[in-house]
Amino acid sequence: MVTFKGVLNADTGKGTISRFIYGHFSEHLGRCIYEGIWVGEDSSIPNTNGIRNDVVKALKQIKIPVLRWPGGCFADEYHWKDGIGPKEGRKRMINTHWGGVVENNHFGTHEFMELCAQLGCEPYINGNVGSGTVQEMSEWVEYLTFGGVSPMAELRVQNGHKEPWSVTYFGVGNENWGCGGNMRPEYYADLYRRYQTYVRNYDGNKIHRIACGPNVDDYNWTEVLMREAGPYMDSLTLHYYTVPNDGWQDKGPATGFDEKAWFATLKKALRMDELITRHSTIMDKYDPQQRVGLIVDEWGTWYDVEPGTTPGFLYQQNTIRDALVAGLTLNIFHKHSARVRMANIAQTVNVLQAVILTEGEKMILTPTYHVFDMYKVHQDAELLELSLDAGSYKLDDSDIPAVTATASRDAEGLIHISFCNLQHHAEARVALDLRGLNLEGAAITGSTLAGNKIDAHNTFEQPDSVVPRPYEGFGLEDGKLTVALPAMSVTTLELAAKA
Ligand code: AHR
Numbered sequence: 001m002v003t004f005k006g007v008l009n010a011d012t013g014k015g016t017i018s019r020f021i022y023g024h025f026s027e028h029l030g031r032c033i034y035e036g037i038w039v040g041e042d043s044s045i046p047n048t049n050g051i052r053n054d055v056v057k058a059l060k061q062i063k064i065p066v067l068r069w070p071g072g073c074f075a076d077e078y079h080w081k082d083g084i085g086p087k088e089g090r091k092r093m094i095n096t097h098w099g100g101v102v103e104n105n106h107f108g109t110h111e112f113m114e115l116c117a118q119l120g121c122e123p124y125i126n127g128n129v130g131s132g133t134v135q136e137m138s139e140w141v142e143y144l145t146f147g148g149v150s151p152m153a154e155l156r157v158q159n160g161h162k163e164p165w166s167v168t169y170f171g172v173g174n175e176n177w178g179c180g181g182n183m184r185p186e187y188y189a190d191l192y193r194r195y196q197t198y199v200r201n202y203d204g205n206k207i208h209r210i211a212c213g214p215n216v217d218d219y220n221w222t223e224v225l226m227r228e229a230g231p232y233m234d235s236l237t238l239h240y241y242t243v244p245n246d247g248w249q250d251k252g253p254a255t256g257f258d259e260k261a262w263f264a265t266l267k268k269a270l271r272m273d274e275l276i277t278r279h280s281t282i283m284d285k286y287d288p289q290q291r292v293g294l295i296v297d298e299w300g301t302w303y304d305v306e307p308g309t310t311p312g313f314l315y316q317q318n319t320i321r322d323a324l325v326a327g328l329t330l331n332i333f334h335k336h337s338a339r340v341r342m343a344n345i346a347q348t349v350n351v352l353q354a355v356i357l358t359e360g361e362k363m364i365l366t367p368t369y370h371v372f373d374m375y376k377v378h379q380d381a382e383l384l385e386l387s388l389d390a391g392s393y394k395l396d397d398s399d400i401p402a403v404t405a406t407a408s409r410d411a412e413g414l415i416h417i418s419f420c421n422l423q424h425h426a427e428a429r430v431a432l433d434l435r436g437l438n439l440e441g442a443a444i445t446g447s448t449l450a451g452n453k454i455d456a457h458n459t460f461e462q463p464d465s466v467v468p469r470p471y472e473g474f475g476l477e478d479g480k481l482t483v484a485l486p487a488m489s490v491t492t493l494e495l496a497a498k499a
Pocket of ligand 1: 027071072074174175298346352
């Protein structure tokens, strides 16, 4: 068997991996907010102020750093004043974008801020440019963050929240090239400049203004936005979903797929590296100091919905394949952490590449969840220089790396190395030359998440089919770390050594 060789320079830091790369996204879509997060105070499902206790506990366990809300496409149809005040008086309406169901607005600004408080995470609120006014956006920020005398501050107090909240991340529109208004970049750039002018910093609350960025490889959008509006933004977004097949009508199933689909999915997920590199190159031209961040605020797999479920609800299962997509994508984000300051996987509960699935009072954790749990050690850690001959995994006339890896050092000096073995059929052996470390008395521990079949996944009947297990397939000899990675696996090692 081939051994993939590499070098880890444990004394060469390459910058901090922002914890916000581990962010999430929750939209008023399908059963993400309603049922998945919000059940209401009167529900028999254990809740605190209407929010599910089990879901909050699970998200705190993975140290969720930031949560984006209320959309997505829903954001550009959302009028925030519909979601405040006594619940019985809130407007009922049709969620035209997602399944045509009734939206009763029971989950609004106060409920979202309460959710973030329970999670201990930062809110990322996405404002409405597509169908909303400048005044509406401006007033939302005033309602949220102004503590003085003003109509919106008084309205907030009347609705039971005396103190202003602290809100840093604010998005000015979503996908304004598509569902957010079908705009041309020149037009949106001008609108962005105008809207963001009235997104004020009140009482020392400093808003990080986020402009709507490109879809996938629309490099012209990035060029125009950076040229026309670069100085007015703190970050620009990027949306990229991994869809196995080439058509949106037949995306491919979430389970019951073959090796061709496995390979195609991972190959498409790996494209994130090229997209970030190319968009960053354009940003570098206008912003060589890298003041403006790139926020990948929608990413993940998108398959056909589960048979028998509402098409507009985007409910899909989640397998070891999704775990690999998560792991390799996080490795890519680490590599680009100088420009990528935040990312938000779509979407937290019951939608697309969810980390949690619920069914009534039952809840399961997906393989993707476990990757976020295993990788949380990299949050705010120092990225380390790691070069690896990643080998090649070939199928038909195409090939992708067999292994991808990343490494970091945390504040306590612990080194964490994560590996993804993308091969569905073969173990991978890696030998890493560890440099800049005193290995005398070093202690290593590890855990691995592997699949026993190509679409291994958790169900409500068998919630623990795919869970991390203690990993001992490593060795340390003459300054070299050897690891034997199971097929289809994500592995994280912790190395406690003197610097
Ligand atoms: O995440 C689902 C949808 O995908 C979002 O609403 C939209 O922004 C994107 O097209």
